Amino acid sequence: MNFIQALKYPIQGRGWFGPLLTLTLVQLIPIVGQLILIGYGLEAVRAIHAGQIDLPRLDWPRALVDGLRLVLVGFLYLIPIAAVVPMILTAGSGGGGSFIWVTIGLLIVLAALRGVVKRVPKLRLVITGVSGIGMVFLIGFNLSQLGELQSAMNPANLTLNGVSILLLSVLSIMVFVIFNGLLVAGARFAIEGRGLLEPTKTAQRMMRDRRQTGSLMLNIAAMTLLGIFVIALGLALFVLPGLFLTVVFSLALWQLVARYAAVNIVS
Secondary structure, eight states, rough: OOOOHHHHGGGSSSSSHHHHHHHHHHTSSTHHHHHHHHHHHHHHHHHHHHHHOOOOOOOHHHHHHHHHHHHHHHHHHHHHHHHHHHHHHHHHHTTTTTHHHHHHHHHHHHHHHHHHHHOOOOGGGHHHHHHHHHHHHHHHHHHHHHHHHHHHSGGGOOOOOOOHHHHHHHHHHHHHHHHHHOOOOOOOOHHSSTTTOHHHHHHHHTTTHHHHHHHHHHHHHHHHHHHHHHHHHHHHOOHHHHHHHHHHHHHHHHHHHHHHHHHTTTO
8 A cells, every 4th residue: 555656546537627626616615515525435435446446426415424424433433532631631730630530440440341241241231231330420420520620621720741641642542543443444334334333343354464454554644644734735825726635635545445445354
């Protein structure tokens, strides 16, 4: 896989200018335009998997639904991290410290219980009940501490210590890994019609060939960094060229994931 070759994908087939121009203009519509672009990426994955060189036809309703589906699943993936970030930010300032330690401790216990279920299936019902009670407690505890968290989140009170910076760094890496997993799950869904809500199975397939998975992540990282720089430059000069580059980089990213998924993910 090579991100330079992937960048050629959106403009190498016949009649590529029309779809790219349409998608560029659609990006002027807040939220809806971005969802359509994401959903069209899944359609591009299907076309690539079928051996089609040209860009696929834009099916507006399908692209919108697919894009919305993938974004909602992405939010589900990121909810635990989004919940932990405020706790880390406030732990260093003396407020919200109980949030992070109680939450992390309980999540570790729940993860351990999940491991027990795999080894002792007979305890599934009991452990499911205990896990449910634990999650209810965690939600109730956090709700009871909202006042403390809101006060501690005041920018004037924020103080990052070494532990907070380390944890934020770890979370940043986790977000990048989850982003890669979400893209691969999206490609699997586009090709197989399932997999968005099966992160464990997708992760297991990704781990079968760690070398290819590592190569994919490096290419996505390079593509993302280059894309952010070029798109920001384009948007700073002219809006439409910047949006056009956004579309090109988005489809190139999906090309990388589609090629990887065809070999390593799809059964």
